[in-house]
Amino acid sequence: MSEQxxxxxxxxxxxxxxxxxxxxxxxxxxxxxxxTASEATRQRVLAVADRLAYRAHPMARGLRRGRTGVLGLDxxxxxxxxxxxxxxxxxxxxxxxxxxxxxxxxGLGLMLVPDLTRPDIPQSAHGVDxxxxxxxxxxxxxxxxxxxxxxxxxxxxxxxxxxxxxxxxGPDDTHETERVLELLRSRGARRVAFLxxxxxxxxxxxxxxxxxAWARRHRAPARVLHVPESAGEDGGRDAARRLLGGKRQRPDxxxxxxxRHAAGVLAEARRLGVAVPGDLLLAAGSDAQQTxxxxxxxxxxxxxxxxxxxxxxxxxxxxxxxxxxxxPVVLPAYLHIRVSTGES
Amino acid sequence: MSEQxxxxxxxxxxxxxxxxxxxxxxxxxxxxxxxTASEATRQRVLAVADRLAYRAHPMARGLRRGRTGVLGLDxxxxxxxxxxxxxxxxxxxxxxxxxxxxxxxxGLGLMLVPDLTRPDIPQSAHGVDxxxxxxxxxxxxxxxxxxxxxxxxxxxxxxxxxxxxxxxxGPDDTHETERVLELLRSRGARRVAFLxxxxxxxxxxxxxxxxxAWARRHRAPARVLHVPESAGEDGGRDAARRLLGGKRQRPDxxxxxxxRHAAGVLAEARRLGVAVPGDLLLAAGSDAQQTxxxxxxxxxxxxxxxxxxxxxxxxxxxxxxxxxxxxPVVLPAYLHIRVSTGES
DNA sequence: GCCACAACACAAAACGTTTTGGAAGGGGAC
DNA sequence: GTCCCCTTCCAAAACGTTTTGTGTTGTGGC
Numbered sequence: 001m002s003e004q005x006x007x008x009x010x011x012x013x014x015x016x017x018x019x020x021x022x023x024x025x026x027x028x029x030x031x032x033x034x035x036t037a038s039e040a041t042r043q044r045v046l047a048v049a050d051r052l053a054y055r056a057h058p059m060a061r062g063l064r065r066g067r068t069g070v071l072g073l074d075x076x077x078x079x080x081x082x083x084x085x086x087x088x089x090x091x092x093x094x095x096x097x098x099x100x101x102x103x104x105x106x107g108l109g110l111m112l113v114p115d116l117t118r119p120d121i122p123q124s125a126h127g128v129d130x131x132x133x134x135x136x137x138x139x140x141x142x143x144x145x146x147x148x149x150x151x152x153x154x155x156x157x158x159x160x161x162x163x164x165x166x167x168x169x170g171p172d173d174t175h176e177t178e179r180v181l182e183l184l185r186s187r188g189a190r191r192v193a194f195l196x197x198x199x200x201x202x203x204x205x206x207x208x209x210x211x212x213a214w215a216r217r218h219r220a221p222a223r224v225l226h227v228p229e230s231a232g233e234d235g236g237r238d239a240a241r242r243l244l245g246g247k248r249q250r251p252d253x254x255x256x257x258x259x260r261h262a263a264g265v266l267a268e269a270r271r272l273g274v275a276v277p278g279d280l281l282l283a284a285g286s287d288a289q290q291t292x293x294x295x296x297x298x299x300x301x302x303x304x305x306x307x308x309x310x311x312x313x314x315x316x317x318x319x320x321x322x323x324x325x326x327x328p329v330v331l332p333a334y335l336h337i338r339v340s341t342g343e344s
Numbered sequence: 345m346s347e348q349x350x351x352x353x354x355x356x357x358x359x360x361x362x363x364x365x366x367x368x369x370x371x372x373x374x375x376x377x378x379x380t381a382s383e384a385t386r387q388r389v390l391a392v393a394d395r396l397a398y399r400a401h402p403m404a405r406g407l408r409r410g411r412t413g414v415l416g417l418d419x420x421x422x423x424x425x426x427x428x429x430x431x432x433x434x435x436x437x438x439x440x441x442x443x444x445x446x447x448x449x450x451g452l453g454l455m456l457v458p459d460l461t462r463p464d465i466p467q468s469a470h471g472v473d474x475x476x477x478x479x480x481x482x483x484x485x486x487x488x489x490x491x492x493x494x495x496x497x498x499x500x501x502x503x504x505x506x507x508x509x510x511x512x513x514g515p516d517d518t519h520e521t522e523r524v525l526e527l528l529r530s531r532g533a534r535r536v537a538f539l540x541x542x543x544x545x546x547x548x549x550x551x552x553x554x555x556x557a558w559a560r561r562h563r564a565p566a567r568v569l570h571v572p573e574s575a576g577e578d579g580g581r582d583a584a585r586r587l588l589g590g591k592r593q594r595p596d597x598x599x600x601x602x603x604r605h606a607a608g609v610l611a612e613a614r615r616l617g618v619a620v621p622g623d624l625l626l627a628a629g630s631d632a633q634q635t636x637x638x639x640x641x642x643x644x645x646x647x648x649x650x651x652x653x654x655x656x657x658x659x660x661x662x663x664x665x666x667x668x669x670x671x672p673v674v675l676p677a678y679l680h681i682r683v684s685t686g687e688s
Numbered sequence: 689g690c691c692a693c694a695a696c697a698c699a700a701a702a703c704g705t706t707t708t709g710g711a712a713g714g715g716g717a718c
Numbered sequence: 719g720t721c722c723c724c725t726t727c728c729a730a731a732a733c734g735t736t737t738t739g740t741g742t743t744g745t746g747g748c
């Protein structure tokens with residue numbers, strides 16, 4: 001009666017132990033380089049494990065070690081939009097892609113999770129080692145819950161209502177906003193209108209504050225419109241109608257936070273016979289397909305989502321390893337200067 | 345000596361049992377609606393669990409149940425490209441987004457995993473309940489490994505070298521290709537050139553075969569160029585130079601598999617003074633930002649990645665539940681008829 | 689008063705690891 | 719011969735669940 005039947009399921013540590021004629025303890029030690037096994041036994045165990053294509057069961061290991069090897073990613077603006085697939089917005093994809101690849105480089109997985117405060121979220125979302133929260137809103141409830149539970153967490157962009165929380169990465173929104181406004185000014189704009197989103201996160205808050213301060217500094221009129229991020233290009237069109245078609249004096253430049261809004265403004269301007277960049281300069285605070293491919297192409301801030309994704313995951317991993325890594329990681333944005341802001 | 349110190353870590357089932365004055369068995373039963381507990385005890389347990397904010401530890405549960413509650417997604421073309429963030433291609437994003445949302449709807453998580461045949465992939469990639477493999481290549485090694493290990497797996501698009509494997513979802517590439525070619529023909533095209541990708545997957549293989557058969561049927565010249573998917577718009581430009589600038593008779597229509605190639609062809613045609621759609625009709629086998637936003641907009645097949653992502657995850661879940669769901673799930677594509685193919 | 693049978697509750701085993709705390713054996717020093 | 723230490727290995731506990739099997743009651747029929 002030969003025992004040649006190959007096991008239908010995967011090999012366990014017991015199989016390896018039996019096959020190698022040692023205890024499971026020794027197998028575990030040999031594989032993890034922990035114990036005091038002799039070199040001979042170690043090699044024998046390694047050989048057997050390799051032959052059986054043994055891989056430690058991730059859950060069993062996770063249960064024992066208290067680590068799962070998976071990171072969670074929650075993009076808050078996507079929770080807000082209600083769709084995880086906003087048309088043409090590649091910021092989130094580029095971010096998530098870079099984060100996933102960085103995690104993979106460190107031997108970790110990355111899982112997209114939904115709003116953790118909703119009641120019916122999958123069990124697995126709770127089983128991750130730590131979280132990256134993208135663009136938290138003011139006093140973000142998800143962040144609150146995680147911090148209360150003492151779960152390691154890193155955000156992208158600060159929480160506007162939580163100045164003491166410094167484990168975040170992202171651009172210096174104030175500084176970058178000023179850069180764009182200065183560009184518009186250097187190209188002759190004197191009446192710049194600002195189109196912000198409605199999400200109450202640092203990206204919107206800091207940009208608007210920077211805009212108002214900048215306008216005051218230059219004794220220029222400040223005009224701010226709020227358009228929901230989810231309104232997309234249609235939202236931009238509506239805003240453009242109000243800004244360009246009203247009785248009030250027309251702005252000679254419009255700065256939109258999102259690329260989609262900017263694309264909508266551009267389309268409406270064309271329809272109204274307002275030439276860009278001839279009669280109106282246009283810029284966006286976030287690069288997207290719409291800004292790159294529009295005609296004319298729209299000047300936009302590239303918020304370097306790849307760099308953010310990488311930095312966020314690395315900061316989180318440092319936290320997980322107990323390192324007291326440095327507070328905020330500020331990343332430079334890149335300003336793509338395109339046709340919509342005219343010639344210098 | 346009161347025991348009032350709140351536990352620093354999360355509550356376990358033992359805590360709930362102690363607090364409710366019952367055994368852990370009863371707690372488990374009450375929470376999972378399994379056993380024969382009386383309504384009174386059940387309610388009491390539920391109340392305590394709620395008060396302690398108890399959630400079953402996902403790994404412990406997974407270990408016991410043999411299920412992790414996480415699905416793995418491997419997009420093979422992305423492995424091939426080497427970048428997980430191809431510029432302007434939203435097929436993968438839309439697919440992954442829909443897949444993730446569908447998984448969430450079923451209480452499961454979705455994890456992006458890299459090429460499983462590489463040596464150094466994270467443990468967690470092995471801990472998922474099943475896999476979705478996007479656009480497998482001929483005799484795909486990843487698919488081979490999973491099937492050998494008897495791991496549940498579903499693909500998007502069939503494996504060209506594995507006709508017996510029917511657990512796939514996706515469009516009928518042959519039929520959809522013919523649809524586009526017929527459109528071109530109905531708009532007057534008689535010499536249609538075909539620009540395919542180089543990935544050896546069903547999408548390319550079936551489309552090229554359909555093209556050749558269609559040309560034969562109509563006694564039209566067949567001209568096929570192969571351009572790597574990763575070459576993007578530049579690849580399209582190069583191909584257009586060869587097709588439009590050479591000595592051979594010019595095609596009066598070009599059908600490109602990818603939207604990026606088509607955008608490149610369009611740009612080069614414009615540079616060469618070939619009018620689209622006046623002198624040349626143009627269509628793409630995959631919708632993308634580039635086809636939608638190009639001027640003129642390019643007619644393209646929308647492969648309905650959202651529907652595919654949803655169907656793939658649902659088929660996989662059916663498999664996981666032991667249902668002998670029906671073989672391939674064929675999904676209709678939508679043909680966006682745009683300016684690049686002229687007026688009817 | 690006995691028996692059968694619900695109804696309810698629980699102890700213990702199991703899932704596959706890692707880690708703790710020895711134990712066995714051998715060799716050298718005294 | 720005794721003691722001690724080093725090397726090498728292992729049994730068992732632990733991680734937090736779910737599930738199986740086994741009591742305990744209490745109730746009603748005869």
